[in-house]
Amino acid sequence: MSAAAHHSPNPPILNSFASKDELAIHLAEFVVKAQKESIDKKGRFTIAISGGSLPNMLKGLIPNPAVKWDKWQVFYVDERAVPLDHPDSNHHACTTALFSKVPIPKENIHPLDPTLLDDLEELSDSYEKELIKEFAQRDSARFPVFDLILLGMGPDGHTASLFPGHELLAEDDRWVAYLQDSPKPPPKRITFTFPVINHAARVAFVAAGAEKIDVLPDVLDKPELGLPAARVRPTFPGQLYWFVDDAASAKVNLARTPFRL
Ligand SMILES: O=C1O[C@H](COP(=O)(O)O)[C@@H](O)[C@H](O)[C@H]1O
Numbered sequence: 001m002s003a004a005a006h007h008s009p010n011p012p013i014l015n016s017f018a019s020k021d022e023l024a025i026h027l028a029e030f031v032v033k034a035q036k037e038s039i040d041k042k043g044r045f046t047i048a049i050s051g052g053s054l055p056n057m058l059k060g061l062i063p064n065p066a067v068k069w070d071k072w073q074v075f076y077v078d079e080r081a082v083p084l085d086h087p088d089s090n091h092h093a094c095t096t097a098l099f100s101k102v103p104i105p106k107e108n109i110h111p112l113d114p115t116l117l118d119d120l121e122e123l124s125d126s127y128e129k130e131l132i133k134e135f136a137q138r139d140s141a142r143f144p145v146f147d148l149i150l151l152g153m154g155p156d157g158h159t160a161s162l163f164p165g166h167e168l169l170a171e172d173d174r175w176v177a178y179l180q181d182s183p184k185p186p187p188k189r190i191t192f193t194f195p196v197i198n199h200a201a202r203v204a205f206v207a208a209g210a211e212k213i214d215v216l217p218d219v220l221d222k223p224e225l226g227l228p229a230a231r232v233r234p235t236f237p238g239q240l241y242w243f244v245d246d247a248a249s250a251k252v253n254l255a256r257t258p259f260r261l
Helices: 020-042 055-061 090-097 120-135 194-198 215-220
Strands: 013-017 045-049 072-076 078-080 148-151 176-179 189-192 202-207 239-245
Touching: 013 020, 020 045, 020 055, 020 148, 020 202, 020 239, 055 090, 072 090, 072 120, 078 090, 120 176, 120 189
Parallel strands: 013 239, 045 072, 045 148, 148 202, 202 239
Antiparallel strands: 078 189, 176 189
């Protein structure tokens, strides 16, 4: 095998489930397994979570005694520049759907600094510093290596707050960037950049519902279109997973993988 082939990204693993409920059950099993492997290896689990429809898909973690909440360090893949209790806040969505229902220590959750909402540059810089505190002293890598990043995907193919045609698609230096022109409201946001997403050990997309049916083949079967979600290709040996339901994957040609842990 050539050196280039050796370093190619692993092919994505596509899991498609009959219903959103089934997806949620298996997603929880997957997260718990990733958590166990990470804690066994290093005593902690670093996870970054998206907003939108994703927090509600994590309900399978709530009754699960295998989750070691005190070992989790939780960051947000992207966040809207709004107060932490605002209905548009991804932190608010995750708190409502999950964190208010489980015994996770408050200090293990890393929301944006709400005192900096009027200065997006400061806001993204401070979130980058929050990541540096967690990762830089432990890992000498150029970018943080999350144990797991959970992503969503909009019907336009955006992921995190990385939108089709946006200049942030080319950001290759910053860990956290900001935008004030998000085509999806609210316009002001901060977001992980592709290098951070693509350095994770595992990245899992969660996309369910018929509103994703047309974009999913564009991402999975025609990556050359360059939609933001198709630019997620974790650096070897990182692994990309897709957790979708059959309503979303009906038009996809890429082979499904039978779900296994
Ligand atoms: O605006 C956002 O949208 C994406 C996708 O949301 P979904 O509701 O279609 O799942 C989400 O992943 C991201 O975190 C959020 O800020």
